[in-house]
Amino acid sequence: MTATSPLETRQRLLTIGAVCRRLQRDFPDISISKIRYLEDQGLVTPQRTQGGYRLFGEDDVERLETILRLQRDEFLPLRVIRQELATSMQKERRRRRPNGLAGPEDELDLEELCERAGITSQAARELEDFGLLAPRAAGGDKRYGEGDVEIAAVCARLSQFGIAPRHLRTFRTGADRTSALLEQLVAPALRSRSLERRQAGLEDLQSLAELAQELSQLLYWRALRRLASV
Numbered sequence: 001m002t003a004t005s006p007l008e009t010r011q012r013l014l015t016i017g018a019v020c021r022r023l024q025r026d027f028p029d030i031s032i033s034k035i036r037y038l039e040d041q042g043l044v045t046p047q048r049t050q051g052g053y054r055l056f057g058e059d060d061v062e063r064l065e066t067i068l069r070l071q072r073d074e075f076l077p078l079r080v081i082r083q084e085l086a087t088s089m090q091k092e093r094r095r096r097r098p099n100g101l102a103g104p105e106d107e108l109d110l111e112e113l114c115e116r117a118g119i120t121s122q123a124a125r126e127l128e129d130f131g132l133l134a135p136r137a138a139g140g141d142k143r144y145g146e147g148d149v150e151i152a153a154v155c156a157r158l159s160q161f162g163i164a165p166r167h168l169r170t171f172r173t174g175a176d177r178t179s180a181l182l183e184q185l186v187a188p189a190l191r192s193r194s195l196e197r198r199q200a201g202l203e204d205l206q207s208l209a210e211l212a213q214e215l216s217q218l219l220y221w222r223a224l225r226r227l228a229s230v
Contacts, residue, residue: 013047013055013118022061027068035064041078043067043085047118047153048160055118107136107143117152127155130165131172178216182208 014022016032023030038044039054044063046054056064063085070076070084113133114121127133132151135142155168182205189201 013057013116014061016046016054016056019056019061019064023064023068026065027072030068038064038067038078041082043078043082045157047156049118050120050123050156106146107138108145108149110142110144113144113149113152116149117156119152119156123156123159124152126165127152130169132165132168174216178212182212 016035020030020032020035035044039046044056044060044067046056046060048054066085067078067081070081071078076084108116110121110124113119114124117124119127124133128135132155133144133148135144135148137143155165158168185208186201186205189197189204192198192201
């Protein structure tokens, strides 16, 4: 019997029924309808297959456990829980290092990508056609990184709102432009023969990327606040 690695365990997706059974160990009153209600309230956002079935990752399950614990043990209303979760997510995003700077990614084939992201092979090809997925050619086959899985999963969620891959090119274009700007600043250090200077260049790139992301988010939410106030 082949052992399951921690990464594989963490990335396994569960149906809503499986999630409900798992949570019932600690929260006997949990039900599928309550999980759906929490989703309707925007407190959890599971992935969806092309057929509309919900798929929950380990992060989703942990989030549900936190919500239920705050309700049961601290008697917090959903409004306050939503604020608590939003604050925690902001802190986590500040701490998290992008996979591309943390080291080499695990690679998957098309079938594994589709299974993990909950999309069809046709949807994956369409995302690739518009530059949203960037597989690496390996001996005639295509290999996808962990980042491609995350991108494909988010694109699948956006498709539920009628947003097609062709509409998402603006995100890729914006990312390419920001990346090109940062490249101009750190390229000399990254190409240096000095190991210390290359390491310093990577650290500068990490800091620049985090600042650029933070600025982008601030500008984004300011624009949306203006839209909401119209």
